Amino acid sequence: MREEIIVSGRSNPLIDPHLEIWEWQIPSYLFLGGLAAGILFFAGLYTIMKKEKEYKTAVAVAPLITPFLLALGLFFLFLDLKHKLYFWQLYTTIKLESPMSWGAWVLMIITPLSILWGAMHLKTVFPRWDWKYPLIEEILDFFGKYKMQMAWLMTIMSVILGIYTGILLSAFNARPLWNTSILGPLFLTSGLSTGAAAIILMSKSHAERLTFAKIDLMLIAIEIFLIVHMFMGFRASTQVQIEASKLFLGGEFTTIFWVFVMGFGLVLPAILEVFELQKIKVPHQIAPVLVLAGGLVFRFIMVHAGQISRWLY
Amino acid sequence: MRYAMAVDTKKCVGCSDCVVACQTENNVPIGYCRDWVVEVTDGTYPQLELELRSERCNHCENAPCVRCCPTGASFISEGGIVKVKENKCIGCGACITSCPYDARFVHPRGYVDKCTFCDHRVKEGLNPACVAVCPTKCMYFGDLDDPNSDVSKVLKMRKSKTLIPEAGTIPHLYFLI
Amino acid sequence: MANRRDFIKISALTTGGLMLAGLSSRNAAVFGQNITYKLPADLKRTPTYCEVCFWKCAGWVYKNESGEIQKIIGNDDDPACNGRLCPRGTGGIGMYYDEDRLKEPLLRVTDSAGKQTFKPVSWEEAFDFIAQKMQKIKAEHGPECTALLTHGSGGDYFGRLLKAYGSNNIAAPSYAQCRGPREVAFIATFGEGLDSPENTDIRDTRCLVLIGSHLGENMHNGQVQEMSDAIDRGATIITVDPRFSTVASKSKFWLPIKPSTDLALLLTWINVLIENGWYDKDYVEKYTYGFEQLKAEVKKYSPEWAFGITTIAPEQIRATAREMYNASPAVIIHPGRHVTWYGDDTQRLRAVAILNALLGSWGRRGGFYRNEKKTVNHHPMPPFPKPTRTWRDAMGDKFQLADLALANGVCDATIPSVTLDCHIRAWIVNGTNLLNTLPDQKKTIEAIHNLDLMVVVDTMPMEITGYADVVLPECTYLERYDSIRSLQGREGSIALRMPAVEPKYNTRSAWWMAKQLAQKLDLKDYFPFDSQEEELDWEFKQLGTSLEEMQRIGLRRYKREFDDLYYAPGETVEFMTNSGKIELYSTAFADQGFDPVPRYTKHEEPAPGFYRLIYGRAPMHTFSRTANNPNLVDLMDENTCWINPKVAKEWGIQNDQYIWLENQDGIVSEFPIKARITERIRFDSIYMVHGFGHSNKKLSRTYGRGISDSQLITRVHVDPIMGGTGMRGNFVTFRFDQAKKQEL
Numbered sequence A: 001m002r003e004e005i006i007v008s009g010r011s012n013p014l015i016d017p018h019l020e021i022w023e024w025q026i027p028s029y030l031f032l033g034g035l036a037a038g039i040l041f042f043a044g045l046y047t048i049m050k051k052e053k054e055y056k057t058a059v060a061v062a063p064l065i066t067p068f069l070l071a072l073g074l075f076f077l078f079l080d081l082k083h084k085l086y087f088w089q090l091y092t093t094i095k096l097e098s099p100m101s102w103g104a105w106v107l108m109i110i111t112p113l114s115i116l117w118g119a120m121h122l123k124t125v126f127p128r129w130d131w132k133y134p135l136i137e138e139i140l141d142f143f144g145k146y147k148m149q150m151a152w153l154m155t156i157m158s159v160i161l162g163i164y165t166g167i168l169l170s171a172f173n174a175r176p177l178w179n180t181s182i183l184g185p186l187f188l189t190s191g192l193s194t195g196a197a198a199i200i201l202m203s204k205s206h207a208e209r210l211t212f213a214k215i216d217l218m219l220i221a222i223e224i225f226l227i228v229h230m231f232m233g234f235r236a237s238t239q240v241q242i243e244a245s246k247l248f249l250g251g252e253f254t255t256i257f258w259v260f261v262m263g264f265g266l267v268l269p270a271i272l273e274v275f276e277l278q279k280i281k282v283p284h285q286i287a288p289v290l291v292l293a294g295g296l297v298f299r300f301i302m303v304h305a306g307q308i309s310r311w312l313y
Numbered sequence B: 001m002r003y004a005m006a007v008d009t010k011k012c013v014g015c016s017d018c019v020v021a022c023q024t025e026n027n028v029p030i031g032y033c034r035d036w037v038v039e040v041t042d043g044t045y046p047q048l049e050l051e052l053r054s055e056r057c058n059h060c061e062n063a064p065c066v067r068c069c070p071t072g073a074s075f076i077s078e079g080g081i082v083k084v085k086e087n088k089c090i091g092c093g094a095c096i097t098s099c100p101y102d103a104r105f106v107h108p109r110g111y112v113d114k115c116t117f118c119d120h121r122v123k124e125g126l127n128p129a130c131v132a133v134c135p136t137k138c139m140y141f142g143d144l145d146d147p148n149s150d151v152s153k154v155l156k157m158r159k160s161k162t163l164i165p166e167a168g169t170i171p172h173l174y175f176l177i
Numbered sequence C: 001m002a003n004r005r006d007f008i009k010i011s012a013l014t015t016g017g018l019m020l021a022g023l024s025s026r027n028a029a030v031f032g033q034n035i036t037y038k039l040p041a042d043l044k045r046t047p048t049y050c051e052v053c054f055w056k057c058a059g060w061v062y063k064n065e066s067g068e069i070q071k072i073i074g075n076d077d078d079p080a081c082n083g084r085l086c087p088r089g090t091g092g093i094g095m096y097y098d099e100d101r102l103k104e105p106l107l108r109v110t111d112s113a114g115k116q117t118f119k120p121v122s123w124e125e126a127f128d129f130i131a132q133k134m135q136k137i138k139a140e141h142g143p144e145c146t147a148l149l150t151h152g153s154g155g156d157y158f159g160r161l162l163k164a165y166g167s168n169n170i171a172a173p174s175y176a177q178c179r180g181p182r183e184v185a186f187i188a189t190f191g192e193g194l195d196s197p198e199n200t201d202i203r204d205t206r207c208l209v210l211i212g213s214h215l216g217e218n219m220h221n222g223q224v225q226e227m228s229d230a231i232d233r234g235a236t237i238i239t240v241d242p243r244f245s246t247v248a249s250k251s252k253f254w255l256p257i258k259p260s261t262d263l264a265l266l267l268t269w270i271n272v273l274i275e276n277g278w279y280d281k282d283y284v285e286k287y288t289y290g291f292e293q294l295k296a297e298v299k300k301y302s303p304e305w306a307f308g309i310t311t312i313a314p315e316q317i318r319a320t321a322r323e324m325y326n327a328s329p330a331v332i333i334h335p336g337r338h339v340t341w342y343g344d345d346t347q348r349l350r351a352v353a354i355l356n357a358l359l360g361s362w363g364r365r366g367g368f369y370r371n372e373k374k375t376v377n378h379h380p381m382p383p384f385p386k387p388t389r390t391w392r393d394a395m396g397d398k399f400q401l402a403d404l405a406l407a408n409g410v411c412d413a414t415i416p417s418v419t420l421d422c423h424i425r426a427w428i429v430n431g432t433n434l435l436n437t438l439p440d441q442k443k444t445i446e447a448i449h450n451l452d453l454m455v456v457v458d459t460m461p462m463e464i465t466g467y468a469d470v471v472l473p474e475c476t477y478l479e480r481y482d483s484i485r486s487l488q489g490r491e492g493s494i495a496l497r498m499p500a501v502e503p504k505y506n507t508r509s510a511w512w513m514a515k516q517l518a519q520k521l522d523l524k525d526y527f528p529f530d531s532q533e534e535e536l537d538w539e540f541k542q543l544g545t546s547l548e549e550m551q552r553i554g555l556r557r558y559k560r561e562f563d564d565l566y567y568a569p570g571e572t573v574e575f576m577t578n579s580g581k582i583e584l585y586s587t588a589f590a591d592q593g594f595d596p597v598p599r600y601t602k603h604e605e606p607a608p609g610f611y612r613l614i615y616g617r618a619p620m621h622t623f624s625r626t627a628n629n630p631n632l633v634d635l636m637d638e639n640t641c642w643i644n645p646k647v648a649k650e651w652g653i654q655n656d657q658y659i660w661l662e663n664q665d666g667i668v669s670e671f672p673i674k675a676r677i678t679e680r681i682r683f684d685s686i687y688m689v690h691g692f693g694h695s696n697k698k699l700s701r702t703y704g705r706g707i708s709d710s711q712l713i714t715r716v717h718v719d720p721i722m723g724g725t726g727m728r729g730n731f732v733t734f735r736f737d738q739a740k741k742q743e744l
């Protein structure tokens, strides 16, 4: 028998018996970031493609909520900080090596962008809206001229934000479960998928919903493919990663992962979306709600399982 | 200058004096610790082996905790000592997550704390508190670049290992085996 | 019998308003978290010697700029610690900061409803009460009907008080529950005991044999340090222990002996050495007496015979005997320290002494050196009255060879019996938690119930304080002066303990208490000085220094005055035995009707389903005295029950599961204990660290954590030679609920 114990009585809160430094705040922050990135990506994309008319929800309606999603995300990040009064120190340094740092900066850029975008499209959504202050109108008019450039910037930034939500975790070599380069694309895909789901939920246009159902179907397929690859990667890797993947393959996260993330979060909505494309009648809200819930659960368990996974020595 | 420490697992008795000494030297609040002692038993009675290790921050040359710190609160100071600036730290926990050795913790005041190699003592030419107190004298400290330092000498004389070298952190805490 | 002296439950220990809420946990920070780093030179330091165990390392107490104690470190000049305290000494700071400490004198009172409680009283009231009771006992029964049970520094002063008052019943648990058998065995063999610190020359040894002596867990500082040096120098360590102790893991040979059979191994080793001529012939020839009798007596103990008893393979026995011989005379068969195991302990230690004699290690480099010690002279005072009776009267003619008083003997002498014309009626208990220290708690409690007066001097609300009539709160060693520490060793040394800070709460030093009591008892001539400083200064001046100088240097060493550290080749040595030689055959034992050469005796074995209860030390705790120390609780907050995986499997016990233990007499542990499933323990025994399982709720950090081995040690195997209390002949089984408890 092998027995490994700490004999000096160490039991540091948040570290022992295993890391528990990130609770609900960080996964929620990642989820909100991914969701906002997804929405803004499609808004930017369809603007660039000049399809604002056909995709009104994607371009004009859905982005209205992104400033709130991002602000809430940032607030959650703030809640996670243990030394809150020093929050501002995040913006005294740019450290490219630190995903936490460039995430903060990406948010610093994309949040005002999303506010601006929302403001610009407010009138499309609420035609009777009146800004009251002419200055605001002037500013919006000014930016209106650069809408295309803004769309490009927004698309690029949203991809970075989406990838960032994965890289934040995968940068941690110390946690074998996160230590995979698939996590960036995977979280991006998942973020886009939740973005698409949000658009479906909000859209009143059947055509728009159908397009996004197709997009979502494709994204889910990519996601499943990436997840399968991630596990295959783990199984073929070092002992610590094999151990880490066991958390999902028989370990304590098995049920929640396979039933709630894979089953209810990916496969079932995919089936429902196929039904929808086949014109089989199901309430169209079910699939996107499942996707959103699945995306949230996925982030929670990745963050928690990752903290449990560790190097063996 | 590259400070390093070597702990002789053959002499350590697991008494944890290094842990209390660190607590009283560095005002580490009760319930927390910058160093700790691990005991590993292998085998079946009566064919047994036991290893005792006093562990702490490895002051990694390639320190992930420093790389991932968004504010620069974690930094590499003189002699390769990895430190945290309390009033720059936002307590985001990234460094804690990034350390494969679980060497950092959140101080009850909110910032992240860890072993400093007692640089306040080292500056004065003293050994770190844990090294100075150890009743079995099983710890050695010094500059790897100085061939005459205790640590350089003992590493030359004895076989040693580091923990999780695969993680690529290049630890500066050696265990004599 | 009426339970006159109920154990007072803690709620009543002091007035409600003064109590700190019991919510303090192990995580509660006890001292201000001052982050500024200060260097030693910036801090104010005062000398002390440590009181967390009885090795008495000298050290320095450092304070921070606000005058709070920050840390304690060893004194570099001290031969006992060489500048390095052990974890308990380093964590001694927690003794001072422990907010559960005793805070004021307490007096047992019975309220109108008949409920007993402690009432806080002034020192004056407390002393008046004690003095009045003691005067009464003196008048009615004679001063001999009082006893002092003590372990620790204050004992010097209370001892002086008691002797002046007219009693010689002064006992410490460090004798009959600890090293007594060893002292008697070595006195019988070499004419002198080992005392403390032991004169083992571990630093220079080539082979160290440890028989159940778990150095490294037994954290007696100097020995652990020297053992580490010996490891560095490549010395062989041979460990005999049923448990894979820490030092077993550092040993070239670990002999996983069946517990209670050590004497078989020792006698076999003696036989093997003699048979093979592996002994120091010149030394034996020149210094010893009774070789032929020894040789004849041990002939029957062959390694093959021993295998059947000890489970140690014959080749192992021969190989280790050879190893010892090869290293001789730089070999130490370590006598151990806590040796009251099975009742034949004096004979087991005789075998140890004989082995050392055969290998010629006594008085030789790497074996046992010759001790040197500075005598501290006290100021002249009137002679002590001669007591006409002592605790020995209760013993019949037993235990004549005991060279110190037996704590358990004092218990016996307190319980009235027909053969006893007068039993002991008052105890002063200083710094010993008798309930957890003496085996057979029932008897201790019975003795206590027979007392007219029990005074407990302590720093903490321990189990023993719950039985007191008067509780006198002593300040901790960091807040007081104490008697001069004069330590034996390779050279003599003296050290000063002085207060680093003012006493917290309403606490006082033993010196002050003893002096006040002496005044009340008209014995003030025995405390001739007005202050302890003056007394210490006077004594230091006799030693060629002064209090003022000692306050600066803390410790002083003296060059050897008499002989050399080791016997010179061919030196004639006069041993203090009857024959003037090292007695392989003990004439003193023969005179008393005991085996002059040890003989193997068989001990009872556990019944099916039962396991031998063995216990020992954890390096970070001292008995029960540190169990509530915040710094040390942080390192270890409960003891665990070590169980071999095979046994655990049989019983379906999981690691970290809480279980109860029940002993052969149906006693169930008061609390549950966490199972530690480990290969490090034999399948026929379970192991735990002594000192846990506290039942006093006032000990907020340790109450109910782990269990007390003492509670399960109800069967005592008394050593017929010196009265030591063998404590390892108890067997336990596992229980998954505490049901049995209710029936009792």
Ligand SMILES: Nc1nc2c(c(=O)[nH]1)N[C@H]1C(S)=C(S)[C@@H](COP(=O)(O)OP(=O)(O)OC[C@H]3O[C@@H](n4cnc5c(=O)[nH]c(N)nc54)[C@H](O)[C@@H]3O)O[C@H]1N2
Binding pocket: C051, C151, C152, C154, C173, C174, C177, C178, C179, C337, C338, C430, C431, C432, C433, C434, C436, C437, C438, C439, C457, C458, C459, C460, C462, C464, C474, C475, C476, C477, C615, C616, C622, C623, C624, C625, C626, C690, C709, C710, C713, C727
């Ligand atoms: N079951 C069992 N019994 C044993 C042993 C065992 O291993 N198992 N070991 C035996 C041995 S080897 C020994 S030496 C004895 C030791 O026996 P004890 O010396 O009785 O041991 P402790 O339980 O530490 O009790 C010490 C008491 O002193 C108090 N105290 C601490 N500091 C001070 C102080 O400065 N002043 C005063 N006045 N009081 C103080 C503590 O609060 C505590 O109540 O126990 C023996 N009994």
Ligand SMILES: Nc1nc2c(c(=O)[nH]1)N[C@H]1C(S)=C(S)[C@@H](COP(=O)(O)OP(=O)(O)OC[C@H]3O[C@@H](n4cnc5c(=O)[nH]c(N)nc54)[C@H](O)[C@@H]3O)O[C@H]1N2
Binding pocket: C053, C054, C174, C178, C179, C211, C212, C213, C214, C215, C217, C218, C219, C220, C240, C241, C242, C243, C245, C257, C258, C259, C260, C261, C262, C336, C337, C338, C339, C341, C614, C615, C616, C617, C618, C619, C620, C621, C622, C623, C687, C728
């Ligand atoms: N940290 C710490 N150090 C201490 C103390 C303390 O309280 N804490 N107390 C000090 C005091 S006063 C004393 S007396 C010493 C006691 O220290 P030792 O003399 O070393 O103590 P023991 O209790 O005799 O030894 C315990 C060991 O004996 C083993 N053992 C049990 N039964 C048997 C047996 O039948 N045969 C053999 N061969 N081994 C057996 C146990 O497995 C355990 O390893 O420690 C001193 N040092």
Ligand code: SF4
Binding pocket: B007, B011, B012, B013, B014, B015, B016, B017, B018, B019, B037, B054, B133, B134, B135, B136, B137, B138, B139
């Ligand atoms: S003080 Fe020394 S012997 Fe004790 S645990 Fe620490 S390193 Fe080991």
Ligand code: SF4
Binding pocket: B056, B057, B058, B059, B060, B063, B064, B065, B066, B082, B098, B099, B100, B101, B102, B103, B104, B114, B169
């Ligand atoms: S051990 Fe951990 S905290 Fe220390 S330098 Fe290495 S990664 Fe950073």
Ligand code: SF4
Binding pocket: B068, B069, B070, B071, B072, B073, B074, B084, B088, B089, B090, B091, B092, B093, B094, B095, B096, B112
């Ligand atoms: S917790 Fe503090 S030190 Fe650690 S990464 Fe965050 S800011 Fe840097």
Ligand code: SF4
Binding pocket: B021, B022, B023, B025, B026, B034, B035, B056, B114, B115, B116, B117, B118, B128, B129, B130, B131
């Ligand atoms: S070097 Fe100093 S800070 Fe680090 S563990 Fe040792 S005593 Fe603590």
Ligand code: SF4
Binding pocket: C050, C051, C052, C053, C054, C055, C056, C057, C081, C085, C086, C087, C088, C089, C090, C219, C220, C221, C222
């Ligand atoms: S051995 Fe440890 S506890 Fe005992 S006196 Fe020395 S420092 Fe204090």
Ligand SMILES: [Mo]
Binding pocket: C174, C177, C178, C179, C337, C338
């Ligand atoms: Mo003892």
